[in-house]
Amino acid sequence: MREHEVLVGFRPSGRETHVLPGTKLIEAAGAAGLLIDAPCGGEGLCGKCRVVVASDAAEPTAAERQWLTEAELEAGWRLACQTTVEGPAEVDIPASSLPAAGQKIMIRSRGAARSTSDAPPVRKRYVELSAPLRGDDMPDALRLERALGVEPLKMDVAVLRELSARLREADFRGTAVLAGDRLLDFEIGDTTADAFAVSVDVGTTTLAAELTDL
Ligand code: FES
Incomplete structure (x- = not known):
């Protein structure tokens, strides 16, 4: 506990935390390991993050007056x-304000094997380059470009910056990860069998993701 921090307890979980006055209750709950449902991202637009504060609290904000009746306040x-923490507080979090009350993470860990005819936009190619000899001043990027037969081979500065060290670490044998004519990465050894894709479907009530072993 740091100087000036105050104790905030949460019921019915019994969890507690110390926070500085001025901390939002939703952040204090997070510090205590409790997740309060916040569909609007804490903007005061949904009225879903209701709690009961059994102690003095700051003046209600305009958003609270919009979502809560005078009797509720x-x-x-x-x-x-x-609402911010003003001093030591006890806060009741009803089950309806916890994401677990209405939301579930559903995992289907084993999917059906199926083939896809589409060529994935990202592909891997294993290459073996000849190590440069004394007097051979060909740039490493050009050496790799020729080995891959992808000309011109494009890459971001961050990849280019790493390339020389990575090639030497791999003893000039490794796997180029390519998106079209762009080098995304150069992995040590033959990793062509390790290729995965993630597809995500963002719906209004459900977020579905699938990991595919290519
Ligand atoms: S999270 Fe939406 S009003 Fe608080």
């Missing part, structure tokens, strides 16, 4: 993303 109901 008097009973201690507040929006966790709006």
Whole structure:
């Protein structure tokens, strides 16, 4: 506990944390390891992050007055993303304000094997380059370009900066990860069998992702 921090306890979990006055209740809950449902990202736009503060609290914000009735405010109901910690506090988090009450992470760990006819935009190619001899001043990027037969071979500065060290670490044998004519990475050894893709479907109520072994 640092100087000036105050104790905030959460019920019914019994978790506690110390935070500085002025900390939003939703952040204090996070510090205590509790996730409060915040569909609007804590902007005060959804009214979902309701909690009951059993102690003095800051003046209600305009958003709290919009989402909570006068009777609810008097009973201690507040929006966790709006209310700040003013001093030692006890806070009740109803089950309806916890994501676990209405949301689930569903995992299907074993998918069906199926083939795809589409050529993935990212591909891997194993190459063996001849190491430069004394007096051979060909740039490494050009050496790799010729070995791959992709001309011109494009790459970001960050990849180019790493390339020489990576080639030598790999003893000039490795796997080029390519997106079209752009080098994304150069991996040590033959990693062509390690190729995966992730497809994500962002729906209104469900987020689905699939990992595919290419
Ligand atoms: S998270 Fe939406 S109002 Fe608090």
